[in-house]
Amino acid sequence: MKISAVIFFILLFGITFQFATAQDTLEYSLATPYNTVLTHLKYLQEDEYHPSIAAKVFDPQEVTPERAETLAIKLKQILDGQGIFIDLDEIPREQNYFDSVSNKSRYYVVKQYPELYLEKVGKRWYFSRTAVNKIPDWHKDVYPLGMDKLLEILPSFGTTKIMGLHTWQLFGILIIIIAAYVLHKLFTFLIEKLMIQLLLRSGYKKLADQVILPVARPVSFLVIFPMLILLVPVLQLPITMNKYLILILKGVWPIFAIVFFYRLVDIISLYLAKLADKTESTLDDQLVPLLRKVLKTFVVVVGTLFILDNLQFDITGLIAGISIGGLAFALAAQD
Secondary structure, eight states: OHHHHHHHHHHHHHHHHHHHHHHHTSOOOOSSHHHHHHHHHHTEETTEEOHHHHGGGBOTTTSOHHHHHHHHHHHHHHHHHTTOOOOGGGSOOOTTOOBTTTTBSEEEOOTTOTTOEEEEETTEEEEOHHHHHHHHHHHHHHSTTTGGGHHHHGGGGOOOEETTEEHHHHHHHHHHHHHHHHHHHHHHHIIIIIIHHHHHHTTOHHHIIIIIHHHHHHHHHHHHHHHHHHHGGGGOOOHHHHHHHHHHHHHHHHHHHHHHHHHHHHHHHHHHHHHHHTSSOSHHHHHHHHHHHHHHHHHHHHHHHHHHHHTTOOOHHHHHHHHHHHHHHHHHTOO
């Protein structure tokens, strides 16, 4: 029995030593910005998951190994959740790369996070102390309300792949669709039944039939779409799919806001028209239709700018053009 126990512990030690040696002999480099980013992304892939190696991208003088692993995983979850694709071919492979803007040995990884950059320390490139301090905050922004806990719970529903997606991802998609459908029905019911009943009792039957009913369903999506935008990152879908799905959701959501505020202008106009009828002057009767058209145009223009901004178009030039045009119109209409 003693000999068997000795043999068992020898075998156990050999397996443990072999595993540790295998971890240490994995090839990685931090010699250039390209190598550092590659090390981080490569060793957090499903088929080559070694977070202890991915954690090497953080300066060991600044971060403990345990915290470095957590930061490496969180950073990958942030990039995947936001659908941020990093093109490795665009990252410099120069050991002595120098950023001409900051005049430092520094490389900015993605434009969405200006504080996520690499710095050269000795002969190695590490993620900066600024990035280290910001990663937890970014992670909370992408996964608010403790939704990051779902990243640990959902994979327990199965990792078998079907049509390129894990079972837990398909299960998560099903849950989101059911939740969105239930919420849509609930909000539609509340708006159509409760608000319309209140308007009818107050004598605003025309307002209920012409304005509230057409806008009841779009209003529910004002709540549902932000919920979808928050939940999609939890699914950790393939990076390209995730990127375009989030873009579509962010681009479509303002459309429902445009419909809502467009109809809200009608409500305000009806109220102002009733006030105008009570006055003897005809000027306010003429101003109400004009105000209605101006407000509707404003809603459409601002809504379109929001859509373009959410689709990641540069709207700076458009805003400047609209501002100049608005100023010219105001000057021309002074009389």
